[in-house]
Amino acid sequence: MRYAETGYNLEIDLSSGNIEKVETDPAITALHLGGLGTNAKILWDTVPPEADPFSPENRLIFGTGLLCGTPAVGANRTIVTTYSPQTLLMAYSMMGGFWAPELKHAGYDKVILSGKSPSLVYLWINNDKVELRDASHLQGKGTVETEALIREELQEPNAQVMSIGLAGENRIYYSSIEHSRSSASRGGMGAVMGDKKVKAIAVRGTKDLNIARPVEFIEHCNDVLNYIQWRADNPVQHVPPILAGLGSPQEMAIHDEQWHTTAFSWGNARYRRKDFWTEEVEKEWSEIQDGAVQRLISCYNCPMKCGAIIAYPTLELSKYMMKCYSKLTYVMGAMADNLEFGFRIAGLAQGYGVDAYTAPQVMAFAVELYEQGILTDQDLPEFPPDNEGRFFYLLEKIVRREGIGDVLANGVYWAAREIGNGAEAYDSNTIKKHEQIPIKLGMLNPIFFLMLSTGEKINITQIEGQLPQAPFPDREDREEFVKDWIQAPSDTIKEFFLNWELRGDNAFPFYPDFQTACELVEWQETMHYIDDSTGICAGLSSFPIKPPYHINNLPGLISAATGLDIDRDELWNKIVRRNRSLMRAINSRRGLRRSDDKPPQDHWKKRFPEHEAKLLDEYYKFKGWNNDGIPTKESLEELGLGYVGEDLEKRGIYNNGQSEEKS
Amino acid sequence: MGKVKKKVKVIRIDTDKCNGCRACEMICSAFHASDKYSVINPSRSRIRMIREPMRDVYLPVYAGEYTAAECMGRDKYVVDGKEYEECAFCRASCPSRDAFKEPDSGLPLKCDMCEDDPEQEEPLCVKWCLADALTYEEREEEVEEEVILEEMETGLKSLIDKYGLDDLIDSIARMSRKE
Known part of the structure; x- marks a missing residue:
């Protein structure tokens, strides 16, 4: 019997319509866990590295986390993996909600789409009955509406549906896949789904999921539940309110947005407004938010209320479900001081299915180009005079690929190069062709430098996490913090935190030493890699400070659920390192090199090129990668990935790296 | 007959607090x-969420008695402007719906307040509801003392209800002659 997982994947060739239920090898689970780990393995094994993201060879893999559907609190994530049309690298994007547990109960761990459907279809998985159904009547429909229409037509109110909107159908490079209160937004997952002409995937499952050591496992889960309750009454001290609790930042419940509005940049990642948050703004925004939020809601088996049902009288869309930060991204991108605008445009954008991180930044970029005369009235006929109006205008153009919208639909990096005429200079906030969270700071942070530069998710929130973002000024407070820091992986890291100061010798950029910096980065990244394989939400694990899941309790938890005997060493040093290096190798094979490993150009004012180069050198060594950021043959061999190293060698990937270095 | 005290287990359901998880x-x-x-397997559960986010309907319902026959009519309730089928509030495992039946055997399910030995502090659905949409109370009620029927008597009583006492006596007499 298989535990925690079902042991079956659903493989669908959309070109021929062939549907197969394929038994998986339990040895692969032991090597890669599930979710992201096994997604990466499948991508490496089955999609040639030269495949165009918009080609039948590319696969779109929907993997449930290994613990999804079990009582592990917050284990509900679907990990979507493919080659991204925007970055051209491997992309993975994750969503919570209810889809992954439902798929497990239908009897599958993954849905793997390949080929291309001749016409728009949706997939209906009802336990053993799986079919592709015509979706021509759903063409152009919004994501919220599509979910409802499919449930109605299947007469199955309990079906869980994910879908794309107009943006995905039109292959906008930053289109999302939306489901319930969640979405897989990053990397253009919706575009690949649209390219394959799949409008939606609906699933209903009523089968059992088995636990290997039930009594032991439920004790772990009870501990997690109790800790969540305890943390609700004992928020972390000395950090902003938005970072003091668990979950995604509690944007729907908390009114205090001082931290986001004053620390993050507005416009095209340009302006910090340190004085923005006043009592007046807080009062006005609180009223708007209370009027908009109808109910705080959660994903499957999770008590954190990170989402909300939004019902606002002036909305174009009557109702939708919002998740954390999208409430602010459009407001800040448009330099609109009006939260109501945020609720209005976010609903519309979600119906079209675009990434709420990237879309507002592309629009802010376009507005800036217009203001600089690089885009003109010819490119933007009847462009409204106000920024709110301009954002609505641009959204409509982009999702339809109309006029300049067709260029902007490919994101800032590609648009800047296509527009030319100096537009490249306004592409200031991308890494590896992908828009980043708009933060502009003063002093180089060596830990964030490594995380921003090397993270394979190309998204800082998917590598940062359990370490407070700034030192506590008083040593006494630091000592207090360390006392019950059960989540810390080692004494070295506790020591680092105790001695970390705002100024002086123990401050950035030369503190900590290289070794400790590497350990801090790897620890935080490792937590994300575990979550992305187990399907546990980062909001209860890798992302917040002092979470209920951590490196010291996860090995026992995973072992009890699966029956695999995984200790901390096996989990961190074998499985996670294996998955991490495999993903790096996938991207090395697609051309990723050291020169790509860098933060957004003006992320910090004070930069230290020599120190930064040394940081990268040391981090690569620490990871078992060569000086060009490619996993060495030896390190891959050690991780049981000898076949990966051989392939890299055969393809001359190492030689290219070395010759580039010499030149 | 005199009055006796009886412990009543109560789950208070505050649908406004439900986060639909x-x-x-x-x-x-x-x-x-x-x-x-x-x-x-949630489809074996003795509690069901009726969950329609776009209508703001979040309603946990518990499984109660099995009934062989469905209702003759179905009513609709409108509460706070939201329409509910009467069945939404009904605890019965009944022929009109799939809820509260084992998915493979079709046998009816019924909430037992998580009876356990040693006893649980509260039903587990309550324990796991950190949103406090479900809370547990016990209260004492004074009720008329009733004769507690043994298992066989309960069974016979249902047969009397169904076929009448006379037919039942006839059947037993006939069966005893055969043996």
């Missing part, structure tokens, strides 16, 4: 697995 369904199915916590 379905942890109640999940843990109910885990607890009632034949080997406790070994199998998870």
Whole structure:
């Protein structure tokens, strides 16, 4: 019997319509866990590295986390993996909600789409009955509406549906896949789904999921539940309110947005407004938010209320479900001081299915180009005079690929190069062709430098996490913090935190030493890699400070659920390192090199090129990668990935790296 | 007959607080697995979420008595401007719907307040509901003392209700002659 997982994947060739239920090898689970780990393995094994993201060879893999559907609190994530049309690298994007547990109960761990459907279809998985159904009547429909229409037509109110909107159908490079209160937004997952002409995937499952050591496992889960309750009454001290609790930042419940509005940049990642948050703004925004939020809601088996049902009288869309930060991204991108605008445009954008991180930044970029005369009235006929109006205008153009919208639909990096005429200079906030969270700071942070530069998710929130973002000024407070820091992986890291100061010798950029910096980065990244394989939400694990899941309790938890005997060493040093290096190798094979490993150009004012180069050198060594950021043959061999190293060698990937270095 | 005190177990359901996470369904199915916590399957759960986010309907319902026959009519309730089928509030495992039946055998399910030895502090759906949409109370009620029927008597009483006392006596007499 298989535990925690079902042991079956659903493989669908959309070109021929062939549907197969394929038994998986339990040895692969032991090597890669599930979710992201096994997604990466499948991508490496089955999609040639030269495949165009918009080609039948590319696969779109929907993997449930290994613990999804079990009582592990917050284990509900679907990990979507493919080659991204925007970055051209491997992309993975994750969503919570209810889809992954439902798929497990239908009897599958993954849905793997390949080929291309001749016409728009949706997939209906009802336990053993799986079919592709015509979706021509759903063409152009919004994501919220599509979910409802499919449930109605299947007469199955309990079906869980994910879908794309107009943006995905039109292959906008930053289109999302939306489901319930969640979405897989990053990397253009919706575009690949649209390219394959799949409008939606609906699933209903009523089968059992088995636990290997039930009594032991439920004790772990009870501990997690109790800790969540305890943390609700004992928020972390000395950090902003938005970072003091668990979950995604509690944007729907908390009114205090001082931290986001004053620390993050507005416009095209340009302006910090340190004085923005006043009592007046807080009062006005609180009223708007209370009027908009109808109910705080959660994903499957999770008590954190990170989402909300939004019902606002002036909305174009009557109702939708919002998740954390999208409430602010459009407001800040448009330099609109009006939260109501945020609720209005976010609903519309979600119906079209675009990434709420990237879309507002592309629009802010376009507005800036217009203001600089690089885009003109010819490119933007009847462009409204106000920024709110301009954002609505641009959204409509982009999702339809109309006029300049067709260029902007490919994101800032590609648009800047296509527009030319100096537009490249306004592409200031991308890494590896992908828009980043708009933060502009003063002093180089060596830990964030490594995380921003090397993270394979190309998204800082998917590598940062359990370490407070700034030192506590008083040593006494630091000592207090360390006392019950059960989540810390080692004494070295506790020591680092105790001695970390705002100024002086123990401050950035030369503190900590290289070794400790590497350990801090790897620890935080490792937590994300575990979550992305187990399907546990980062909001209860890798992302917040002092979470209920951590490196010291996860090995026992995973072992009890699966029956695999995984200790901390096996989990961190074998499985996670294996998955991490495999993903790096996938991207090395697609051309990723050291020169790509860098933060957004003006992320910090004070930069230290020599120190930064040394940081990268040391981090690569620490990871078992060569000086060009490619996993060495030896390190891959050690991780049981000898076949990966051989392939890299055969393809001359190492030689290219070395010759580039010499030149 | 005199009055006696009876402990009544109450789950208070505050639908305004429900966050729709379905942890109640999940843990109910885990607890009632034949080997406790070994199998998870919300469709075996004795509590069901009726969950329609776009209508703001979040309604946990518990499984009650089995009934052989469905209702003759179906009413609709409108509460706070939201329309509910009467069945939404009904606890019965009944022929009109799939809820509260084992998915494979079709046998009816019924909430037992997580009876356990040693006793649980509260039903597990309540314990797992950190949103406090479900809270547990016990209260004492004075009720008329009633003769507690033994299992066989309960069975016979249902047969009398169904066929009448005379037919039942006839059947027993006939059966005893055969033996």
